[in-house]
Every structure is written in C-alpha cells, then in structure tokens.
Amino acid sequence: MSRLDPPRINRRSFLSLASLGSFFAALGTAAAGIFRLPNPAVLPGPVRRFKLGPPEQFSAGSETAFGEQNLVLFRDDDGFYAISSTCTHLGCTVARSKDGFACPCHGSRFDSKGSVIGGPAPRPLPWLEVSRAANGDLVVNADNEVPEGTRYRV
Amino acid sequence: MAETATREFLHNLHELPHTVKDACFRLGKTPESEREESQATFHNLFLHIHSVRVHVRTLKPTLTFGLGLMATASFVITIITGVLLMVYYKPSTDLAYQSIKDIHFTVSTGRFIRNIHRWSAQLMVLTVLLHMARVFFTASYKKPREFNWLVGLGLMVITLALSFTGYLLPWDQLAYWAITIGSNIANSPRELTDAIGITKFFDPGGFQKRLLLGANYVGEDALIRFYVLHVFVLPLTLVTLLGVHFWRIRKDGGLAKPEDPMGGLAEWGGERRTVFQPLATKTYGLMALVKGKRPPVNRGPENTVMSWPHLFWAELSVFMITVATTLILSFYSDAPLKELANPAIPENPAKAPWYFLGIQELVSYSAFTGGLLIPVIVVVGLALIPFLDRRPGGEGTWFGTKSERSVFWQSFFFALAVSVGMLAFTVNYGWLRSWFPNIHQLWIIAINPGSLLVLIFAAWSLFILKRKDSVRLAAVSLFTCFLVGFTILTYFATVHRGPNWHFYWWPSQWPVH
Ligand code: HEM
Ligand code: FES
16 A cells, blocks of 8 residues: 555544544533532531520510521510521621612612512522520521421420 | 953942843843834843734724723732731631731831732722723724633623632621622522522532532631632732733734725824735744734834834723822721621621622512522623624724714613613512512522513614614614613612612711611
C-alpha cells in the first residue's frame, strides 16, 4: 500500500471522529461536575431547635415574639402554638399588625392564625412544632411544620 | 578589540533613551502620512481592534451617542476601583461590614474610591440599557449582526449579575435583605411546583437557591460565592465576551450603516466622486480575505476617514466624559452604608438597587411570574428579535423605515397609559388574593398585573403586525412597550412605594418609625 492510499484517510477520519467524540463526552462530564460541586451535599447552618424557657413564663392569652428565632409563640386556652415570622413570599420577617401580620417587603398580609389575606405570599405562615425538653423548657423546632390549629398542651 | 567593544558599549549606553523609546513606540513620532497613521493603528494591540479607516457616518455622535463606549469606560473604571477596594475588603460575615466601614471612614481616599466604584457601576447598567435601545432603534441588529446582538445580551445579563453580586458584599441591612429576596426569587419555581404539588420530586427552585447560597439562608457560604462571582468569574466572562463583541463589530464591517448612503457618490477632497468598488478578481491585502463589507483599502473609498486620529479622538473624549461624570457624582454623593446586617428585622422598605426595582414591583404580584417568568420571557424575546425581523432596511439610521417614528410614539403613549392604568388599578383595588382569599395560587401565578401587562403588550404588537403589515414595526412596538413598561415600573417602585410596600405620593410622606 502506498502512503497516499485511501485507507489512510479513513483511519484519519476515524481518529478525528473519536477525538471529537471524546472531547464532547469530556465536556459534558466536566459541565456536570461543575454544577455538581457547588451543590452542597450537607446544608450548613445552625440547628433550628430553640429552647424558649419554662411554660409557666407564658400566661394564657399571651403572645411572645422571638426576633432572632423568627417566630412568635402563642398561648391560648387550648395550649401553645408557634407561628413562623418568615414571610412565605420571599423570606422577609413579618411584623405584628392590627389584624395579624404584615410583611414590609412586598406588602403581604396574614391574619393572626397566619392565613394569607392579601399580597403576593403564596402560602400561610407555617405553624411550627412545639415540644418540651428534658428539663421541662418549651422547645420549638423551626424545621418541622405542623398543620394549622395544632396545639401543644402542658 | 577590547577597546572597540567598550566603545560600542558606551555608545549604546549613550543611545539608550532613544533605542528604548524606539523599541516601545515603533513609529517614534506623530504620524504624518496616512501610511503612518494606519501603521499607528495596526501596530498597536489595543488600537488594532479598530479598522484603519472608518465611515464618516459612524463617527457622527448622534448615531451611537457613544453609549457602548461609555459602558466600556465605566467598566474599566469599576475594574480599577474594584481592585483597589479588594486591598481592604474582607469577605467574611464577621469582617465584611467593618472593612467597608474602614474603607469608607478611615482609609485615605477610601470613600472616594468606593463612591467611584458605585457610581460607575450604576452608570454602566444605565448605558448598557440605553446602548441596547440605540442598537434596536437604529436597526443595527440585522444581518450580519445577529450574533453580536446575542453577545450583547449576554453582556447585559452579566452586567446585571455583577451589580447583583456586588450588592451583598458590604453585608449591611440593605445587602442582606436584598440578597435574601433575590435568592428566594431563584427559589420561586417552588411557588409553581408547590401549587401543583410536585416539589418533592422536582425542585429546580431549591437547586438554584442552593447553588447560589450554598445553604438555605444568606450566610458565610453565600458571601464567599458572591465574592468569587463578583471579583473573578463574572468580570472575566465579561471581558472575554467584550472581546468577542468588539471583534464582531470589526468583522461585520464596522457599525451598521445604510447600504450606500450617498447613492454611489462620495465626498472626497471637497468634491463628489464615484465610490470605489473593489473588484472581485483582485486582492486588496489582508483585509480582502475576510467576507463582509469591510472598508476597502486604497484611498478615498466611500466616505471613510482614517481612524487615527478621527475615531481615537472621539473615543478618548467619550472616555473622558464618562470619567468626569463619575468623578463629579462621586464627589458630591456618597455610596450608602446602612447598619450591620440583622437577620431578625428587615429594612422597611427593603429596596433593591433602582434597576431591579421594576422587577421588585412585579415580584410584589407573584414571585415566580415577576421574578423569573417575565424576565426570562423578556430576555428570550429580545434574543429572538434579529431572527424574526430579517428583512433588510433601516440599518444605521434612527427610525429608518417608513412610519417607524409614528409607531414608536403610538406605542409609547399606549404603553404609558396601560402601565399607569394597571398600577393605579392595583393600588386602588388590590388583586385576586384581596377579593378571593382562598383562591388557588395557580390563578395568581397566571393572572396578575405583570402577566397582564405582558399579554396586552404582545396583543398590541400583534395588532401592529396585522395593521402595518411589517415585522419590523411589530418589533418596534413591542420593544417600545417593554422600554416604557420597564421605566414606569422602575419609577413607580422607586418613588411611590414606601414602608410595607404601600403606595405614597412622595417618600417624605413615609411614616417615621
Ligand atoms: C457590557 C455591555 C456592553 C458593552 C460594553 C458594549 C459595547 C459596545 C460598543 C463600544 C459598541 C460600538 C458602538 C457603540 O458605541 O454603540 C457596540 C456595538 C454593538 N452592540 Fe454593544 N455593548 C454592550 C452590550 C450590548 C447589548 C446589551 C446589546 C444588545 C442586546 C449590544 C449589541 C450591540 C450591537 C448589535 C452592536 C453593533 C452596532 C452597530 O453595528 O451599529 N451590545 N457595543
Ligand atoms: S417577602 Fe413578604 S411580601 Fe415579599
């Protein structure tokens, strides 16, 4: 076979196809990797279980705002309940208003049970799980939602 | 022998100032002939992205208003001042705020540099938007410039991303809450996936937010990510794309201009002459190797002048105007710095920078529609323009085709009336949630003042398409509606939205707390 015979061209085109193929395969894998790495496997962050003190501290009919924990603790005749004060729209902290809660950021309004009564918020304010620690203190787990109306009796 | 070497050495030493100067400045003097002028252009790395000659039409200030250049100039200024700020800035939640405070109050010239960085960044956003408008209204996106229009859009998105990421770095109240809102907008596909109940299996919103923040709240991880994006990834991408942008302008034959603007004639040396037509059979140097309507070589073809000095003086003056504007603004007006970020209490009102306030107004109707859907529709719509409007005509002329100006004004007043009317209605009567508290969220995602505006504008543009029987005029009407809508929403959210996002006539009427 002479050096200029057609088979050489075929081999060359096979090689170029193979290199092109491997290039795109590598590119795809690299792109997937580039998005895989910044997607954290474990979300860092503080534990969102808050000890709020002994139950006797809160009288029936009271409400206590915990600013740093972003929740409001209520006590009525049926028991305790906690409502998150993080707006379900885009995460601002709602403030207590006359008829419930109002969000400063885009004007969402909620009634005193957390249901939406106006503005862009898509969901009611979450009710959070209330329980007690070993020493008897009330504990609110801000990562656990409970259905609206759930009370915790002491 | 030794003597001659010594003498040669001494001679070289003596000549040193000249030889070094000659090595650095090839020409060594102000160019005098056109030959030397062209050498001055293409022997310099930074000048040679320009062609040697430019068309006189493209030099007229009223064609471009120098807007693209102003954007470039403000970008250069942000780079220089940004590097200076990096000397003191510390990207950590414990130190960031204090380091900005140091820069602002103790570092000598720190406040001035910070102000310049702020102002030039704002100027860049403004000029990029205006530049896009000028490219659109001079029909300069048409063949062969479609690709450069897309590159330009990429530049616009990166410019906005740069200012968004920069906003977090001071770690003050404004920064913290604007980014909380921004990252929750990235999370807002959840509004849709929640509404149809599939978030457990398919959660693009959560993914985007995690990618942005590295956590599910704005903290250390978010700050580092934003810092890396702001000082490295985005500027580098922008510089690269900018290179492509400039290179394309050159390859597309300079700025867009009408086909043969003077009817085959050209002014040259005070008289009119027939235009030089390059022959297909002949090679005119390197420039003839590329396809396209380049300014041909040889003397006096179709109204071109030497880039050196005409174009370069013009560019330098635009550059200096930009520098002067930022300096004056920075001298009189300080960049804001609020209190240290406090995750317990938001700013009230918590406003994003002005160019995002239009979006913030839309977001106050529906997070997903206003924060993601409509912006994506707008960007995709802008990207499609050069591919849907393909008929040549009007390039390089403001409102160049028939009845463009009148369609512009009609659309202008139409969009003005509709946007103002929509806002007035929403402020006075509220929206679906206030009338039907239990309505399903899907209804609000689909039907809200923002989505209605988009629909009305689209319908208007279709109406123009039918009535005027022209794709370009339909595009003009839609683009005008978009500009007016954007401006009105931005203005409205800036001036008329106060605490709790309530309507106020003036900020002076905001309740004090
Ligand atoms: C960082 C942002 C940008 C910079 C620094 C920039 C810079 C420039 C410059 C210096 C020019 C030369 C002419 C002039 O000054 O008008 C230009 C032309 C052009 N730009 Fe941009 N640009 C940017 C964004 C955009 C955007 C957002 C678009 C549109 C979506 C765009 C599309 C174009 C097109 C099509 C041309 C050619 C115009 C013609 O041929 O007349 N650019 N750009
Ligand atoms: S974050 Fe509460 S209304 Fe937008």
